[in-house]
Amino acid sequence: MSTIVQASNQAATPPRPTRTASPCDHCTSQDASFCGALEGQAHGRLAAIVTGRSYPARQTIVQEGESAEWLFNVLSGTVKLFRTLPDGRVQIIGFLGEGDFMGLPPAGLYEVSAETVTPVDVCVFPKRSFDRLLGESQALEHRLFAMSRDEVVAAQNHMLLLGRKTAQERVATFLVARVKQPRCGRSVALLDTAPWIDLPMSRMEIADYLGLTMETVSRAFSKFKHQGLIALDGPDRVQLMRLDRLREIAAGA
Amino acid sequence: MSTIVQASNQAATPPRPTRTASPCDHCTSQDASFCGALEGQAHGRLAAIVTGRSYPARQTIVQEGESAEWLFNVLSGTVKLFRTLPDGRVQIIGFLGEGDFMGLPPAGLYEVSAETVTPVDVCVFPKRSFDRLLGESQALEHRLFAMSRDEVVAAQNHMLLLGRKTAQERVATFLVARVKQPRCGRSVALLDTAPWIDLPMSRMEIADYLGLTMETVSRAFSKFKHQGLIALDGPDRVQLMRLDRLREIAAGA
DNA sequence: CGTGCTTTTGAAAATCATCAAGTATAGTGG
DNA sequence: CCACTATACTTGATGATTTTCAAAAGCACG
Numbered sequence A, B: 001m002s003t004i005v006q007a008s009n010q011a012a013t014p015p016r017p018t019r020t021a022s023p024c025d026h027c028t029s030q031d032a033s034f035c036g037a038l039e040g041q042a043h044g045r046l047a048a049i050v051t052g053r054s055y056p057a058r059q060t061i062v063q064e065g066e067s068a069e070w071l072f073n074v075l076s077g078t079v080k081l082f083r084t085l086p087d088g089r090v091q092i093i094g095f096l097g098e099g100d101f102m103g104l105p106p107a108g109l110y111e112v113s114a115e116t117v118t119p120v121d122v123c124v125f126p127k128r129s130f131d132r133l134l135g136e137s138q139a140l141e142h143r144l145f146a147m148s149r150d151e152v153v154a155a156q157n158h159m160l161l162l163g164r165k166t167a168q169e170r171v172a173t174f175l176v177a178r179v180k181q182p183r184c185g186r187s188v189a190l191l192d193t194a195p196w197i198d199l200p201m202s203r204m205e206i207a208d209y210l211g212l213t214m215e216t217v218s219r220a221f222s223k224f225k226h227q228g229l230i231a232l233d234g235p236d237r238v239q240l241m242r243l244d245r246l247r248e249i250a251a252g253a
Numbered sequence C: 001c002g003t004g005c006t007t008t009t010g011a012a013a014a015t016c017a018t019c020a021a022g023t024a025t026a027g028t029g030g
Numbered sequence D: 001c002c003a004c005t006a007t008a009c010t011t012g013a014t015g016a017t018t019t020t021c022a023a024a025a026g027c028a029c030g
Helices: A040-049 A127-136 A138-164 A167-177 A188-192 A203-210 A214-226 A243-251 B040-049 B127-136 B138-164 B167-177 B188-192 B203-210 B214-226 B243-251
Strands: A004-006 A051-055 A060-062 A070-076 A079-084 A090-096 A113-116 A120-126 A196-198 A230-232 A237-240 B004-006 B051-055 B060-062 B070-076 B079-084 B090-096 B113-116 B120-126 B196-198 B230-232 B237-240
Touching (some): A040 A120, A060 A070, A070 A127, A079 B138, A090 A138, A090 A203, A090 B138, A120 A127, A127 A138, A138 A167, A138 B079, A138 B090, A138 B138, A167 A203, A167 A214, A167 A237, A167 A243, A214 A230, B040 B120, B040 B127, B040 B138, B060 B070, B070 B127, B079 B203, B090 B138, B120 B127, B127 B138, B138 B167, B167 B203, B167 B214, B167 B237, B167 B243, B214 B230
Parallel strands (some): A004 A051, B004 B051
Antiparallel strands (some): A051 A120, A070 A120, A079 A090, A079 A113, A196 A237, B051 B120, B070 B120, B196 B237, B230 B237
16 A cells, blocks of 8 residues: 555645655655665654655645645656745746755745646655754755755856846756756767757746746747757657757857 | 955955954854854854955955855945856846855855955855864754755745846835844834935946846836835935835735 | 647737936046 | 046937737647
């Protein structure tokens, strides 16, 4: 029997700590996650407080302003983090994938909302227990601090994009960033092939991430297609035919 | 004799560790800084590796891409952090003031450039020594982690601004954010008075922070002035006559 | 093979940027 | 002390990119 708890279709009920054996035992996301780098003891303690949980696509996980009682680590699928203005304008802060962590704001409230883009599996930690571990394991805090600094750098990159890049530069940046880095030791031959990328999110979500409208994003895609820089196989599967050129555009050259 | 070392007018020579007695002894910025919250021993060890340093206005402190050998804590004055595109477009990531810390990127290179806006005093830590302390003092790491999370939240706010707010909303947000929070126990009467704010940075720098042009920023100032929302006493001293209204505009209502 | 959705494309409108003067301010030297 | 210069800021006119509004084209699903 699985330890993964199916989320109800209704929004954002806090995940109940339905505990059985540790879901970590067969977890394949540990390499990509903060937990993977931990020593035996700290890892065991994390495993003792974790719960698995699954969400269908397009479901709210947490909302901006809620009390931050839970922390989440994404095991599979894509989550969007976003903030909104009172009149409904949306800015997507980032997309989370396997190994990404969320839910440790400086104060007790979530600062951003989180919603699934695809079906998503996460592991969930109760904040109280997690905070206790954080005080006991320097390795854990060290790892999370490092991730936080990465997050700051990513945010700085995105501020540059939002403040100063043109629509085409933004879209090119987005496409290029979604190319999966080949693992070390991967076949060199593949490096020269035009890579494929998946776009699980809608054009609207890409727009909300890039500070544009859906239409402007779509036009950029079309232009890149006509220029032979990309090829589309359905709206959510893209081949980057001229990665070099796209990288130049993305860099603002 | 002061332990503060005057920076040369030439750019960015790494500060030499000219050591004498600890500059922390008479430092008045500790309440505002990460170091203030530290226990005796950790504080003493920090004091043992710190050097004071001053920069004149408009001088480069560090440049994006340089090896991050030094960490800085701002004691007084204003510093701007920014990133640039190859063709010269600039995005200012933030302004640092008293108590703000910089120089701990995830990798070994600075991710942003830093330049003084006003004359600035900082204290400087060599990265090697600082990293060692970081491994030894959990309190220090804890404090910096908390600051990093604050930085993430600030970045998220700014992404919302850059991606989704109008020019006027951006300028209003900027003005409102510069109001100094009254300390607890401050006279309540003052809360209702229209507050004054300082703008040590140029219109161009405000524009580069808000993802606008100088002209657009200037027009927003003029419009607010004609609407009676602000009053200008010289370009760098502003009174927020209708803080409530400015807050509404800033929030995007 | 409709039906409803997302995406694409087109035309018009708006915001903001660019280009260009003009004004104020501070600093300098006579 | 005052004129002069340099600089920053403001204001105006024009233009371009992007948004908005609108409709058509794909696509998935029953």
